[in-house]
Amino acid sequence: MINSHDILETINMIDHENLDVRTITMGISLLDCIDDDINKACGKVYDKICRYAENLVKTGEDISKEYGIPIIHKRIAVTPVAMLAAACPTMNPVKFAKTLDKAADTVGVNFVGGYSALVHKGFAPGDYALIESIPEALSVTEKVCSSVNIGSTKAGINMDAVAMMGKVIRRSAELTADRDCIGAAKLVVFCNAPEDNPFMAGAFHGAGEPDCVINVGVSGPGVVRAALAKAGDCNITEVADIVKKTAFKITRTGQLVAKEASKRLSVPFGIVDLSLAPTPAIGDSVAYILEEMGLEQCGAHGTTACLALLNDAVKKGGVMASSHVGGLSGAFIPVTEDAGMIEAARSKALSLTKLEAMTAVCSVGLDMIAIPGDTTAEIISGIIADEAAIGMVNSKTTAVRLIPAIGKKAGEELNFGGLLGNGPIMDINPKSPAKFISRGGRIPAPMQSLKN
């Protein structure tokens, strides 16, 4: 029999501590939609997505209602579109982006990810054209998300792609300057990108994945913070234990939802992504957890250590709660999507250099950071290279999602609204890495890659 304390605890988590399942993401392979006629290919893409995801949103809503747990997003990840674009080299791949946008509208999901290319070792047919088309694709669509993998522990870092992505990020912001540069907020540059990540904007359906799969991303920073607040003055070992226990409970709800969605949609269950994903809502912040551990404000000395503990404890608690774990799995630190991070960035307690250090111990990387509008493409590439190096050497996923705030300076603000949030434009180091970036070539894979 379930005891009443447990029942009331669960209800309190949902009602007052923002417990939710962040996303059910359906991964759909588009490999069977490849065609050298782009119109035929787009037709097949649209039909397949609409057929497979027809009941995704409704099923998510039904499960949410029956179990009483909010499921915030229902989303779709598809095969990297560069693989489809490869078959029709003379055509502009933006047509695929428009098709994905239309399909997303039809089935009612709020984002579709996979306007992507994997170029960590070099460019295959389709990759150049797709990457060059990203700024246009993100400006003419609303729901399409894009990602490019430019490095991995096994392959090293493709510096030609790093140089290219600096320009692509700037251009994506410029083309959407009238909408707070939102194009760049839908574009992620990865090192060691996971093939089964359910979270946007970096979700895509990897080539090693089955035809269709259900991946679930959990959340719940508010629940962890509340559990720590209740514990009061305890030592740091106990803090880690509390985080583990809480992460276990959060993840079990994700596992339940994933299994149920998989059963009802007759689609195999892929993974649960054990993540603490913040939202701009007060009380749903990862920064507040770090502050609850005893920091005056996120960004203070000690932040990296607190985050390392949090990230590790979330995984330890979550891993036993789920039969398959994958994706990004860890604490997210997207600045504009986290109320505590926004405050810390505004008060200058949190700097870009501190954030870079933090990304070495958590998932994912420099995420949702607004930078001055006059930041050059080479400096953006330099930031990407640094972040990719951290990922490559530490055999972890790192990512960069920067938003150059066109026409604005450090200290001013961008406001995307909704879950993408808002936040101050952060200072960057203006010294130029242009010569380093212009060299091109590939940073060789590190010793860590030689595990055989």
Next chain:
Amino acid sequence: MNAVITVLGKDNVGILAKVASECAEVGVNITEVTQSVLQGMFAMIMFVDISGCTVPFSQLVDALTAKGEEMGVKVHVMHEDIFNAMHKI
């Protein structure tokens, strides 16, 4: 199949009766009730068997949530699996 109905809020006359009659109307059998009133705050947890429920579960959720709003209390109707998943290994 079992579900858990919880009612939380300010105590007033007939909360239990109204929830129970709503259940009876749609064939939901109440198997256990625990209830406490602490400083005017009403907390009730009701275990119910929904295998004989004559309407879809989501409709029962809507009906009871609306009934709760009428009475000025918060009603949750949740499948028991969510609690089992979270609190049992």
